[in-house]
Amino acid sequence: MKSKRKYHEILKNENLKSTKHRHAIIEILDNNKYPITADDIFIKIKEKGHSISLSTVYRTLDTLTARDIVIKSSIADKNQAIYELNRNRHHHYLLCVKCRKILTVGNCPLEEYEKMLEDRFGFKIKGHNLEVFGYCTECAVKENL
Amino acid sequence: MKSKRKYHEILKNENLKSTKHRHAIIEILDNNKYPITADDIFIKIKEKGHSISLSTVYRTLDTLTARDIVIKSSIADKNQAIYELNRNRHHHYLLCVKCRKILTVGNCPLEEYEKMLEDRFGFKIKGHNLEVFGYCTECAVKENL
DNA sequence: TTGGTTGCAAAACGTTTGCATGTGC
DNA sequence: GCACATGCAAACGTTTTGCAACCAA
Numbered sequence: 248m249k250s251k252r253k254y255h256e257i258l259k260n261e262n263l264k265s266t267k268h269r270h271a272i273i274e275i276l277d278n279n280k281y282p283i284t285a286d287d288i289f290i291k292i293k294e295k296g297h298s299i300s301l302s303t304v305y306r307t308l309d310t311l312t313a314r315d316i317v318i319k320s321s322i323a324d325k326n327q328a329i330y331e332l333n334r335n336r337h338h339h340y341l342l343c344v345k346c347r348k349i350l351t352v353g354n355c356p357l358e359e360y361e362k363m364l365e366d367r368f369g370f371k372i373k374g375h376n377l378e379v380f381g382y383c384t385e386c387a388v389k390e391n392l
Numbered sequence: 393m394k395s396k397r398k399y400h401e402i403l404k405n406e407n408l409k410s411t412k413h414r415h416a417i418i419e420i421l422d423n424n425k426y427p428i429t430a431d432d433i434f435i436k437i438k439e440k441g442h443s444i445s446l447s448t449v450y451r452t453l454d455t456l457t458a459r460d461i462v463i464k465s466s467i468a469d470k471n472q473a474i475y476e477l478n479r480n481r482h483h484h485y486l487l488c489v490k491c492r493k494i495l496t497v498g499n500c501p502l503e504e505y506e507k508m509l510e511d512r513f514g515f516k517i518k519g520h521n522l523e524v525f526g527y528c529t530e531c532a533v534k535e536n537l
Numbered sequence: 538t539t540g541g542t543t544g545c546a547a548a549a550c551g552t553t554t555g556c557a558t559g560t561g562c
Numbered sequence: 563g564c565a566c567a568t569g570c571a572a573a574c575g576t577t578t579t580g581c582a583a584c585c586a587a
Contacts, residue, residue, distance in 0.1 A: 263541090264540095264541060264542070264585090264586055264587070265586075265587095266541095266542065266543085266585085266586075268542085268543075269542090284576090285576085285577080286575095286576080298544095299543090299544090300543065300544045300545070301576095301577090302543080302544075302545080302546095302577085302578075302579085303542080303543055303544070305576090305577060305578070306542080306543080306578090307542090309577095309578090310542095321466050321467075321470070321471060322466075325466070326466060326471045326472070326473060326551070326552075326575090326576080327471070327575085327576065327577095328471055328576085328577085341509060341513060341515060343515075344518060350513065352509065352513070356501060356502065356504070356505040357501065357522075357524075359501070360501040360524075361524060364486060364497065364524060365526075368486060368495060368497070368528075368529075369528070369529035369532070370486060370488075370524075370526045370527065370528055370529070370532075371526045371527040371532040372524055372525070372526035373489060373525055373526040373527070374524075374525055374526070375522060375523060375524040375525065376521075376522070376523045376525075377502075377520060377521070377522045377523075378520060378521045378522075379502075379505075379506060379509060379515075379517055379519075379520040380517070380518055380519055380520065380521075381510075381515045381516045381517035381518040381519070382515065382516040382518070383513075383514070383515055384513075384514035384515070387514070387515075387516040408566095408567095409560085409561050409562075409565095409566065409567070410561075410562095411560080411561070411566095411567065411568085413567080413568075414567090429551090430551080430552080431551080443569095444568090444569090445568065445569045445570070446551095446552090446569095447552085447553075447554085447568080447569070447570080447571095448567080448568055448569070450551090450552060450553070451553090451554095451567080451568080452567090454553090455567095471550090471551075471576075471577080472550090472551065472552095473551085473552085
């Protein structure tokens, strides 16, 4: 199985042991287009008929986040963290406020803006988060927008 | 006292009763350049020697957020909400990752980007959140950056 | 073998809620 | 007076942690 080897590599590169839970979690993140919560991951693993503890999910996500394998974020006024695989591409979220779908979009318009902020505020800028929200095509139709 | 009347107006316009707690909370938000947590507000009120319940702070913030008097948001991987007065200007956050200072900056470079997203993804865009993070001048000096 | 990983239960944390009491209008 | 605002304590949902058992290397 190709991806199994891939996950093993990812872990080995960071001196982390290869365990079935870690593989399962990375696999789920890898197969998910959208960022998901720890609980989503927990449920998906249970659905596959495997047993795991929620604290293992959290601990694994923490470990992977600390090594930049996973990106942890949170959305606007929701107080629940979401996780996604760090695919080393800079991207942003596009959120549907109705159906809660989360798209990830690749373009970034902010380089110049960051330069301006560095000049103006004397900040040494390391990165940014951007979420754009609105209605997706389907929901816009349903809402007559 | 001028600002007292101002806070009274704000509340009256939304058919909300003027109470000393609501005034206190709005005043704190008004005097704060940076967004703060519910607990920060709670502590500040206590420090002034007044008594208040934390749940009142939360309830008031919810009420004010529902009327767009206050803006509720959350930052990256922190799972705690922050609140600020809605000054009806579009703005973004500039965060220092070291000292945790949060500046609010007024310029927005995203109008064209949003148009592009609407075209490309068929989204009907309603708004966005942007946080830029890095080291503020003082911390950049301390860290030799 | 051994140190990192896991499960479990309990704790911690931010936030919300039910209910009785208090207060602005 | 009445509807709404508040305090308190308890409930809630998410996340973290202590400890003993387990397992990859």
